[in-house]
Amino acid sequence: MSARPIATTRSAAGMPTGRLAVWWLVASEVVIFGGLLASYIMFRLAHDAFGEQAAHTNTWIGAFNTLVLLTSSLSAVLAHQAAERGDGPKAARLLWVTILGGATFLVVKAFEWTSEIQHGFTISSNTFWSFYYTAAGLHASHVLAGAIAMAFVAKDAAMNRDLHRVELVGIYWHFVDVVWIFLFPLLYIAK
Amino acid sequence: MATATEVHGAHAPGHHVEESWVRHYLFSTDHKIIAMQYMFSGIFMAVIAGFFAYAFRMQIAFPNADVPFFGLVSPGVYNALITNHGAIMIFWFAMPVLLAAFGNYLIPLMLGADDMVFPRLNRLSYQVFFVSIVVLLASFFVPGGAFGGAWTMYPPLSAKGAYSLTPLGSTLFVSAVGLEFVAFLMGGINFITTAMNSRAPGMKLYDVPLVIWMIVIASVLFMASVGPLIAGAVMLVFDQQVGTAFFDPDRGGDPILWQHLFWFFGHPEVYVVLLPTLGIVAEVITTFARKKMFAYRTVLYTVFGTGVLSFTVWAHHQFVAGIDPRMANIFTITTLLISVPIAEMLFVYIATLYGGSITLSVPMLWALSFIGTFLVGGVTGIFLGASGSDIYLHDTYFVLAHFHYTFFPIAIIGGFAGITYWFPKMFGRMMNETLGKVHFWISIVALNCIWMPLFVLGTAGDHRRIYNYSHFPDLWRPELHNIRVFATVATVVFFLAQILFFYNFFRSMFRGPHAEKNPWRANTLEWTTESPPPHGNWPPDAMPSVYRGPYEYGHPDRKDDFWPQNVPA
Amino acid sequence: MSAEHVAHHAEAHHHPNYLRVWAVLLLLLVVSVAGPMVGIQWVTLITAFGIAVVKAYLVAKNFMHIDVERRYIVYLMVTVLVFILLFFAGVAPDVMKDEGQQWEKPAWKAEAAVPAPSHGAAH
Numbered sequence: 001m002s003a004r005p006i007a008t009t010r011s012a013a014g015m016p017t018g019r020l021a022v023w024w025l026v027a028s029e030v031v032i033f034g035g036l037l038a039s040y041i042m043f044r045l046a047h048d049a050f051g052e053q054a055a056h057t058n059t060w061i062g063a064f065n066t067l068v069l070l071t072s073s074l075s076a077v078l079a080h081q082a083a084e085r086g087d088g089p090k091a092a093r094l095l096w097v098t099i100l101g102g103a104t105f106l107v108v109k110a111f112e113w114t115s116e117i118q119h120g121f122t123i124s125s126n127t128f129w130s131f132y133y134t135a136a137g138l139h140a141s142h143v144l145a146g147a148i149a150m151a152f153v154a155k156d157a158a159m160n161r162d163l164h165r166v167e168l169v170g171i172y173w174h175f176v177d178v179v180w181i182f183l184f185p186l187l188y189i190a191k
Numbered sequence: 192m193a194t195a196t197e198v199h200g201a202h203a204p205g206h207h208v209e210e211s212w213v214r215h216y217l218f219s220t221d222h223k224i225i226a227m228q229y230m231f232s233g234i235f236m237a238v239i240a241g242f243f244a245y246a247f248r249m250q251i252a253f254p255n256a257d258v259p260f261f262g263l264v265s266p267g268v269y270n271a272l273i274t275n276h277g278a279i280m281i282f283w284f285a286m287p288v289l290l291a292a293f294g295n296y297l298i299p300l301m302l303g304a305d306d307m308v309f310p311r312l313n314r315l316s317y318q319v320f321f322v323s324i325v326v327l328l329a330s331f332f333v334p335g336g337a338f339g340g341a342w343t344m345y346p347p348l349s350a351k352g353a354y355s356l357t358p359l360g361s362t363l364f365v366s367a368v369g370l371e372f373v374a375f376l377m378g379g380i381n382f383i384t385t386a387m388n389s390r391a392p393g394m395k396l397y398d399v400p401l402v403i404w405m406i407v408i409a410s411v412l413f414m415a416s417v418g419p420l421i422a423g424a425v426m427l428v429f430d431q432q433v434g435t436a437f438f439d440p441d442r443g444g445d446p447i448l449w450q451h452l453f454w455f456f457g458h459p460e461v462y463v464v465l466l467p468t469l470g471i472v473a474e475v476i477t478t479f480a481r482k483k484m485f486a487y488r489t490v491l492y493t494v495f496g497t498g499v500l501s502f503t504v505w506a507h508h509q510f511v512a513g514i515d516p517r518m519a520n521i522f523t524i525t526t527l528l529i530s531v532p533i534a535e536m537l538f539v540y541i542a543t544l545y546g547g548s549i550t551l552s553v554p555m556l557w558a559l560s561f562i563g564t565f566l567v568g569g570v571t572g573i574f575l576g577a578s579g580s581d582i583y584l585h586d587t588y589f590v591l592a593h594f595h596y597t598f599f600p601i602a603i604i605g606g607f608a609g610i611t612y613w614f615p616k617m618f619g620r621m622m623n624e625t626l627g628k629v630h631f632w633i634s635i636v637a638l639n640c641i642w643m644p645l646f647v648l649g650t651a652g653d654h655r656r657i658y659n660y661s662h663f664p665d666l667w668r669p670e671l672h673n674i675r676v677f678a679t680v681a682t683v684v685f686f687l688a689q690i691l692f693f694y695n696f697f698r699s700m701f702r703g704p705h706a707e708k709n710p711w712r713a714n715t716l717e718w719t720t721e722s723p724p725p726h727g728n729w730p731p732d733a734m735p736s737v738y739r740g741p742y743e744y745g746h747p748d749r750k751d752d753f754w755p756q757n758v759p760a
Numbered sequence: 761m762s763a764e765h766v767a768h769h770a771e772a773h774h775h776p777n778y779l780r781v782w783a784v785l786l787l788l789l790v791v792s793v794a795g796p797m798v799g800i801q802w803v804t805l806i807t808a809f810g811i812a813v814v815k816a817y818l819v820a821k822n823f824m825h826i827d828v829e830r831r832y833i834v835y836l837m838v839t840v841l842v843f844i845l846l847f848f849a850g851v852a853p854d855v856m857k858d859e860g861q862q863w864e865k866p867a868w869k870a871e872a873a874v875p876a877p878s879h880g881a882a883h
Contacts, residue, residue: 005727006734007304007389014830017308021384023833027840028376028414034844035419035455039426039437039448039855042848046856047443049871063793067786070815074782077823081775124434127443134429138422174823178816185808189796415843440865451851502843506850513863515853 062188072101088160095154220310226295233287240279252679269658270339277342300717303391323370330363338364346438379410402470423452468605480547483742526576553627557608568596589649620703640681
């Protein structure tokens with residue numbers, strides 16, 4: 001019963017099933033983040049005072065986190081390249097580098113938020129901060145989920161099993177990176 | 192005499208697996224079992240929501256009297272009853288039965304596949320769905336009680352415990368809805384990927400049965416529209432529990448944002464539930480009219496167009512909320528426009544019937560009544576879609592009658608059509624035809640007796656969500672109240688008639704005459720395998736290939752009046 | 761399954777130099793951080809959001825290989841983005857106003873009445 005069904009191996013749409021599914025997942029996530037960010041942008045454009053609050057986000061930490069995520073996307077795509085060549089152990093190592101990047105991102109964010117909360121910028125202190133924590137928090141939860149999924153794929157890849165999944169988890173990871181690429185200017189630069 | 196285990200647990204020849212009842216029924220990854228899990232859960236929840244409707248209709252008809260089998264319906268209880276009735280019927284009955292149950296059951300079978308492409312994700316989706324049921328039911332028992340701020344959850348009523356008086360129930364309600372969304376997102380990805388990739392060899396896109404197209408398109412509409420509301424649900428829970436003010440105008444928020452987030456999803460959602468029923472009706476009428484679909488590709492393209500259009504009409508739910516009047520103009524135009532493709536599809540169905548060799552079997556009776564009743568619902572929507580007339584009719588019983596004349600056909604009539612049609616395949620038995628017809632006639636007459644008078648009440652001024660009309664002197668008149676009582680009596684009759692269905696359903700499941708592979712002599716692939724299908728649906732070395740479309744009935748070159756898809760030319 | 765996978769990517773053998781792409785992304789990041797320091801608002805907007813779009817495009821094309829994917833994936837992504845724009849277009853006329861026909865948001869109006877304090881050169 002746990003054997004892969006014949007259905008999974010078919011590809012009438014011209015793409016392996018797993019990859020097709022990940023693209024649909026990405027599409028549904030685009031709408032989730034899109035809805036949240038569209039709401040944020042509406043509020044931001046309507047409230048001049050948001051700019052005053054946004055001045056208190058730390059652009060350098062945001063930029064550092066952007067650097068971390070961009071680098072982790074690099075290691076993810078290099079892992080995919082290794083998997084393509086059939087080198088499972090190398091792909092696994094690169095995936096672990098990516099996971100490390102995700103972990104770094106989350107740790108930095110934890111310190112960042114702690115500092116902001118201690119300065120009195122809590123989720124309920126102002127609608128800007130409500131959006132800030134909600135949007136970044138939703139993103140962070142996706143980073144965490146992606147890192148966990150990636151760990152499972154890395155474990156298998158190290159034993160040269162299911163190497164096609166390296167690319168799939170990579171596509172998801174790049175999407176999470178793209179969301180941050182937009183979050184960074186929205187929350188940190190536009191002041 | 193086949194036992195229940197044998198009926199459900201039939202395996203492909205030579206493949207015998209000793210499985211505990213728990214592993215087989217509760218933790219299965221087989222799409223057919225998961226479909227049954229969704230179906231039975233959905234029907235269970237429908238009974239609960241139907242009971243709620245009985246209780247609140249009794250309160251309206253006989254205010255402040257003890258409702259038999261329920262007790263006293265106070266204003267707070269009334270609000271909780273109508274809120275949860277609405278939410279359960281849409282999220283925990285219509286979607287699980289029409290989309291998840293029929294989708295799960297039919298997609299692999301009609302496409303000639305052995306299962307969904309991700310069986311374990313499929314099982315996970317049901318488990319998350321199950322948790323959403325538990326969370327919702329839990330909200331009934333927490334301090335403060337169940338949420339009563341309407342299924343639309345508008346803030347600030349839904350956001351502030353001081354207003355809703357159900358601080359805990361409100362959060363459980365929103366969370367349950369959110370979990371249900373996650374379950375259906377997972378299921379949707381499974382459905383779409385399976386339908387795109389796992390078609391039988393030779394099955395081109397235009398050979399796919401309409402019900403599968405409809406379910407897949409519905410899944411796409413769901414996935415594309417639910418995102419903003421998921422974001423909104425997170426924002427609402429934060430407003431409720433964490434002190435944010437996303438929707439609180441006093442602190443920089445905007446309650447209208449919630450309305451837009453909700454209805455941006457809410458409107459495509461009605462097409463999400465409509466499409467599977469349109470598909471079920473398509474399958475039933477072609478089979479029992481022995482005639483091909485009048486214009487398969489037209490229907491398909493129309494559904495694509497309707498799907499896209501459905502994203503442009505949402506604010507017709509907000510005409511009187513104070514939205515920008517220029518937007519009201521735009522949304523009126525788009526809303527009236529969308530009635531055209533839907534009407535056109537109903538005409539195509541009627542054209543399909545024209546000249547056909549019609550058998551009035553029980554599924555066919557349900558399918559035909561869908562066309563008639565949904566037409567009433569659709570036409571009355573025009574009065575609501577035009578912003579001018581909506582100003583008068585908004586929040587009256589006219590709206591209620593309109594959407595029940597659409598939702599009833601979609602969920603109840605469509606559900607019965609599907610269940611009576613595929614019952615032989617699902618359970619290997621035939622349902623009793625006579626009982627089915629008696630159930631059908633009583634239900635249809637009762638349902639029209641409930642809802643037709645409510646149009647009258649609505650235009651006479653009956654507001655929605657009022658627990659006691661004796662508080663409104665201009666509405667507390669015998670000629671109006673007699674109608675309310677009449678509708679309530681019809682409601683009770685309708686519920687009692689469902690006992691016939693349940694008796695028929697369960698009795699036939701265990702004692703009905705055995706069904707052959709293809710009792711309806713239909714063309715689609717599910718009828719080429721055993722009733723019920725074994726695990727894997729077909730032997731792995733005998734998976735079907737497809738040579739033609741699904742509606743080749745009455746073909747002149749054939750002796751039989753049907754031509755199954757898997758028979759070589 | 762993996763044979764098909766390898767075959768698919770055999771066509772796309774001309775994969776980009778990932779390290780180079782990464783370097784460009786970092787350079788763009790530096791520009792986007794430096795942009796606000798110039799002090800002109802439209803420069804900031806272009807460097808912040810224009811660059812975000814360019815970065816997203818580079819990631820999608822070079823890392824996600826969306827350009828060698830089947831075409832319908834691109835259509836899918838464009839479609840969902842269009843839906844987000846549609847959402848924005850339909851909602852902004854209401855959410856971005858502080859008063860309308862027979863309603864107002866007093867808290868918003870009060871906030872707008874207070875002149876925003878100047879906060880440094882970066883605006």
